[in-house]
Amino acid sequence: AQKITQTQPGMFVQEKEAVTLDCTYDTSDPSYGLFWYKQPSSGEMIFLIYQGSYDQQNATEGRYSLNFQKARKSANLVISASQLGDSAMYFCAMREGYAGNNRKLIWGLGTSLAVNP
Amino acid sequence: EAGVAQSPRYKIIEKRQSVAFWCNPISGHATLYWYQQILGQGPKLLIQFQNNGVVDDSQLPKDRFSAERLKGVDSTLKIQPAKLEDSAVYLCASSLGGGPAKTQYFGPGTRLLVL
Numbered sequence: 001a002q003k004i005t006q007t008q009p010g011m012f013v014q015e016k017e018a019v020t021l022d023c024t025y026d027t028s029d030p031s032y033g034l035f036w037y038k039q040p041s042s043g044e045m046i047f048l049i050y051q052g053s054y055d056q057q058n059a060t061e062g063r064y065s066l067n068f069q070k071a072r073k074s075a076n077l078v079i080s081a082s083q084l085g086d087s088a089m090y091f092c093a094m095r096e097g098y099a100g101n102n103r104k105l106i107w108g109l110g111t112s113l114a115v116n117p
Numbered sequence: 118e119a120g121v122a123q124s125p126r127y128k129i130i131e132k133r134q135s136v137a138f139w140c141n142p143i144s145g146h147a148t149l150y151w152y153q154q155i156l157g158q159g160p161k162l163l164i165q166f167q168n169n170g171v172v173d174d175s176q177l178p179k180d181r182f183s184a185e186r187l188k189g190v191d192s193t194l195k196i197q198p199a200k201l202e203d204s205a206v207y208l209c210a211s212s213l214g215g216g217p218a219k220t221q222y223f224g225p226g227t228r229l230l231v232l
Contacts, residue, residue, distance in 0.1 A: 035220065035221075037223075042225070043206050043208075043225060043226040043228060044223060044224070044225045044226060045160070045208060045210070045223035045226075046223070047220050047221070047222060047223075050220055091159055091160075093159075104162050104165075104173065105160075105162070105221060107159030107160055108159060109158065109159055110159060
């Protein structure tokens with residue numbers, strides 16, 4: 001079973017509007033971390049935002065916020081006031097547990113976002 | 118603070134040739150990762166180092182891929198001999214540690230094309 005599911009292969013948004021990229025996850029571990037990364041066409045993977053499973057508040061970083069709904073196991077990324085430079089692939093990833101140092105990041109398949117002028 | 122450095126940025130080789138990639142992590146980051154990302158997919162972890170020790174190389178094709186981090190700082194990943202299916206972006210990342218809250222920071226990647 002997929003541990004990280006990103007159901008939107010591609011999304012379009014108008015410049016200056018907000019957009020939500022979906023991510024659902026599956027784990028039985030009470031301790032986990034959720035990450036969003038941006039990958040522009042240049043190929044570099046850019047860290048955007050992190051949410052810990054015990055964090056009480058939704059994470060925010062500038063124009064990025066994470067809509068964390070623990071009971072639904074969803075961690076959607078919200079980008080406010082979209083800019084042309086936001087056009088990229090966006091990956092959701094999860095890391096489980098505190099036991100040991102060798103837990104892999106589990107990646108979704110990504111969502112391609114295109115911002116229209 | 119300098120980010121993760123990788124070289125070369127691009128490499129084109131013929132199948133059966135050898136190739137090596139270099140990575141220098143963020144200063145002070147004990148954990149280093151090599152990923153392979155095939156077009157249209159998410160990254161796949163090849164190997165994870167904690168200082169100069171390997172903690173996970175379960176997905177490394179050891180018959181042709183090797184990696185080392187001798188002094189616990191920079192690292193090299195080698196493919197020998199290369200196959201067509203090795204065409205991908207090779208990403209290096211580093212983090213302060215390996216726990217779930219430890220963010221991985223990535224380098225610019227090396228795009229490999231095997232002809």
